Amino acid sequence: MPAKTNVSTEPSKQRRGRKPTGSPDALTKQRIVAAGLTLLDVQGAHGFSVRDLARALDVYPASIYWHMGSRNGLLAAMVAAVLADVAPIETHTRWQDWLRDLFGRYRAAIRCHPQAAALIGAQLVSNASIDFDLIEAILRTLSDAGFRDARLREAFSVVMAAQVGFVTTEFAPAPEEHAEQWSADMQGLIHSVDATRCPILAANLDQMTNQSFALRWENGRTAPMDTAFRLYVDTVIAGLEVLARQ
Amino acid sequence: MPAKTNVSTEPSKQRRGRKPTGSPDALTKQRIVAAGLTLLDVQGAHGFSVRDLARALDVYPASIYWHMGSRNGLLAAMVAAVLADVAPIETHTRWQDWLRDLFGRYRAAIRCHPQAAALIGAQLVSNASIDFDLIEAILRTLSDAGFRDARLREAFSVVMAAQVGFVTTEFAPAPEEHAEQWSADMQGLIHSVDATRCPILAANLDQMTNQSFALRWENGRTAPMDTAFRLYVDTVIAGLEVLARQ
DNA sequence: ACCTGAACACCGTTCAAGT
DNA sequence: ACCTGAACACCGTTCAAGT
Numbered sequence: 001m002p003a004k005t006n007v008s009t010e011p012s013k014q015r016r017g018r019k020p021t022g023s024p025d026a027l028t029k030q031r032i033v034a035a036g037l038t039l040l041d042v043q044g045a046h047g048f049s050v051r052d053l054a055r056a057l058d059v060y061p062a063s064i065y066w067h068m069g070s071r072n073g074l075l076a077a078m079v080a081a082v083l084a085d086v087a088p089i090e091t092h093t094r095w096q097d098w099l100r101d102l103f104g105r106y107r108a109a110i111r112c113h114p115q116a117a118a119l120i121g122a123q124l125v126s127n128a129s130i131d132f133d134l135i136e137a138i139l140r141t142l143s144d145a146g147f148r149d150a151r152l153r154e155a156f157s158v159v160m161a162a163q164v165g166f167v168t169t170e171f172a173p174a175p176e177e178h179a180e181q182w183s184a185d186m187q188g189l190i191h192s193v194d195a196t197r198c199p200i201l202a203a204n205l206d207q208m209t210n211q212s213f214a215l216r217w218e219n220g221r222t223a224p225m226d227t228a229f230r231l232y233v234d235t236v237i238a239g240l241e242v243l244a245r246q
Numbered sequence: 247m248p249a250k251t252n253v254s255t256e257p258s259k260q261r262r263g264r265k266p267t268g269s270p271d272a273l274t275k276q277r278i279v280a281a282g283l284t285l286l287d288v289q290g291a292h293g294f295s296v297r298d299l300a301r302a303l304d305v306y307p308a309s310i311y312w313h314m315g316s317r318n319g320l321l322a323a324m325v326a327a328v329l330a331d332v333a334p335i336e337t338h339t340r341w342q343d344w345l346r347d348l349f350g351r352y353r354a355a356i357r358c359h360p361q362a363a364a365l366i367g368a369q370l371v372s373n374a375s376i377d378f379d380l381i382e383a384i385l386r387t388l389s390d391a392g393f394r395d396a397r398l399r400e401a402f403s404v405v406m407a408a409q410v411g412f413v414t415t416e417f418a419p420a421p422e423e424h425a426e427q428w429s430a431d432m433q434g435l436i437h438s439v440d441a442t443r444c445p446i447l448a449a450n451l452d453q454m455t456n457q458s459f460a461l462r463w464e465n466g467r468t469a470p471m472d473t474a475f476r477l478y479v480d481t482v483i484a485g486l487e488v489l490a491r492q
Numbered sequence: 493a494c495c496t497g498a499a500c501a502c503c504g505t506t507c508a509a510g511t
Numbered sequence: 512a513c514c515t516g517a518a519c520a521c522c523g524t525t526c527a528a529g530t
Contacts, residue, residue, distance in 0.1 A: 228400045
C-alpha cells in the first residue's frame with residue numbers, strides 16, 4: 001500500500017462533543033453503511049479501512065466499532081444493503097424467465113457498487129441475515145421446473161453458484177497500483193502469442209483483447225461483458241432445462 | 247484482527263549474515279512461493295502477511311520484496327503455482343469430457359490449497375503469466391463443439407466463469423474469528439424459518455443445513471459439495487450442447 | 493546481486509473514561 | 512447508551528547501507 005497523505009486520527013475541530021440523539025447527523029447503522037458504500041466505491045475493497053470511514057463520518061474509529069462490532073460485521077452489513085432488492089417480485093412467469101430476471105437483477109445490483117463484488121463471491125459472510133424468502137422463491141422456481149428432493153437441493157446450489165460466479169469474475173478488481181504500466185505489459189504479452197502454436201487464439205486475438213476473461217486488464221466497471229453474460233445465463237438455463245427432464 | 251503473540255521483527259540470532267548463493271536454503275522465488283503456500287494454508291488469505299512469511303523464512307521482509315516486488319506480485323506467483331497443472335493433457339476425447347476434466351482438475355487444484363480460492367475468483371491478477379496453451383485448448387474444444395466467431399469468444403468467457411464460479415464460492419472462507427459462536431447463531435437462525443411462509447425450504451431444511459450455499463457455516467474444505475458440483479458441471483455442459491446446436 | 497536494519501505511514505481492535 | 516482519546520500490536524513498503 002503506497003503512502004497516503006498524512007491525516008490526523010482525530011475528528012475535525014469543528015465538531016467537538018456529541019450530536020444529540022435525535023439529530024439528523026447522529027451516528028446510526030444506516031448512516032454508517034451508506035457512508036461505507038460510498039467510500040467503498042472510491043477506495044475499492046482492498047483500500048477500504050474503518051479509520052477512513054471514521055474520518056469521513058467525523059468520528060473516532062471506536063464509534064464505528066460500537067455500532068458494527070467489527071470490520072467484517074460492517075462489510076457484511078454493506079453487502080446486505082447492496083443485495084437488498086435482488087429477489088424478483090413477480091412470480092407467475094415461466095421459471096426460465098424468473099431465473100433470467102434473478103441473474104440480471106443480481107448483476108444490476110453489483111453494477112451499482114462493483115467494488116462489493118470482491119466481498120461476496122470470495123467471502124462466506126452472508127451471515128446474520130439470510131434471505132429466506134429468496135431461498136424459498138428459488139426452490140419454488142426449481143420445483144416448477146421439475147426438480148425434486150436431492151436433485152432440487154443440488155439445483156439450488158447450482159443456481160446460487162451460477163448467480164454469483166460470472167459477475168464476481170467480471171467485476172474482480174484490477175491492481176490499481178501501476179495501472180498504466182500493467183496494461184502496457186499485458187498488451188505486449190498478449191501480442192507475443194505464437195500463431196502457429198495457438199492458431200485459434202491468434203485468429204481471435206484482437207476481438208478478445210481486453211474483452212475476454214484472462215485477456216483483459218480492465219474489469220466490468222469500465223469494460224462490461226454484456227453479451228458474454230447473456231450467453232452465460234442462456235447456458236445455465238438451457239442446462240437446467242435438460243437436467244430437469246431427466 | 248486479534249492480537250498475535252508478540253514476536254520480533256528480526257531474523258533469529260542463529261543465522262546472522264547471508265547464506266552462500268548456491269546454498270540449499272538460499273532465497274529464491276521458488277522457495278518463497280512454496281513457503282508462502284504453506285503459510286497461506288494455515289493462516290488463510292486474510293491473515294497472510296509478508297512479515298510472517300519473512301519470519302518463516304528467517305529473513306527480513308525487504309528480502310522478499312527484492313525477489314517478488316510487492317505483496318500482490320507474491321500472491322500472483324502463488325496462484326500461478328497452484329494452477330500450474332490444471333490444463334488437461336489428453337486431447338482426443340469428446341469435447342464434453344474434456345471440459346468435465348478441466349473443471350474437475352481446477353477443483354482438485356484448489357482443494358490442495360483451498361485458501362487460494364479467495365485470491366482467484368475475486369482478483370484479476372492472473373497477470374504476468376497467461377497460459378496461452380490452456381486458452382487455445384479451450385478455444386479448440388469449443389470450436390469442436392461447434393461454436394464460431396463471436397459465439398466462440400463468448401463461449402470462452404462462459405467456460406472461464408463456470409470454471410471459477412462454483413469452486414470460488416464452495417471454498418469461500420468462513421469468518422474464523424468466533425467460529426463456534428457463529429455456527430451456533432447460524433443454526434439458531436436457520437431453525438427459526440417460518441414453515442407456512444417457506445414450506446419448500448422447511449421441508450428440505452435438515453438436508454440443506456450446512457450443505458447448501460447460503461445455509462452453511464463451513465466451507466468446502468471441511469464440507470465438500472461433491473454432488474452439487476457434479477450437477478453444476480452437468481448443467482453447464484448440457485447448456486453448451488444446446489447452444490452449440492443453435 | 494542480494495540482503496540487513498531501521499524507518500514511515502498506516503492498519504484493526506480494545507478499553508478506560510467521559511457525558 | 513453512545514462516544515472520546517489514547518493505547519497496543521500489528522501491517523506493507525521504502526531506502527540507505529552493508530557484503
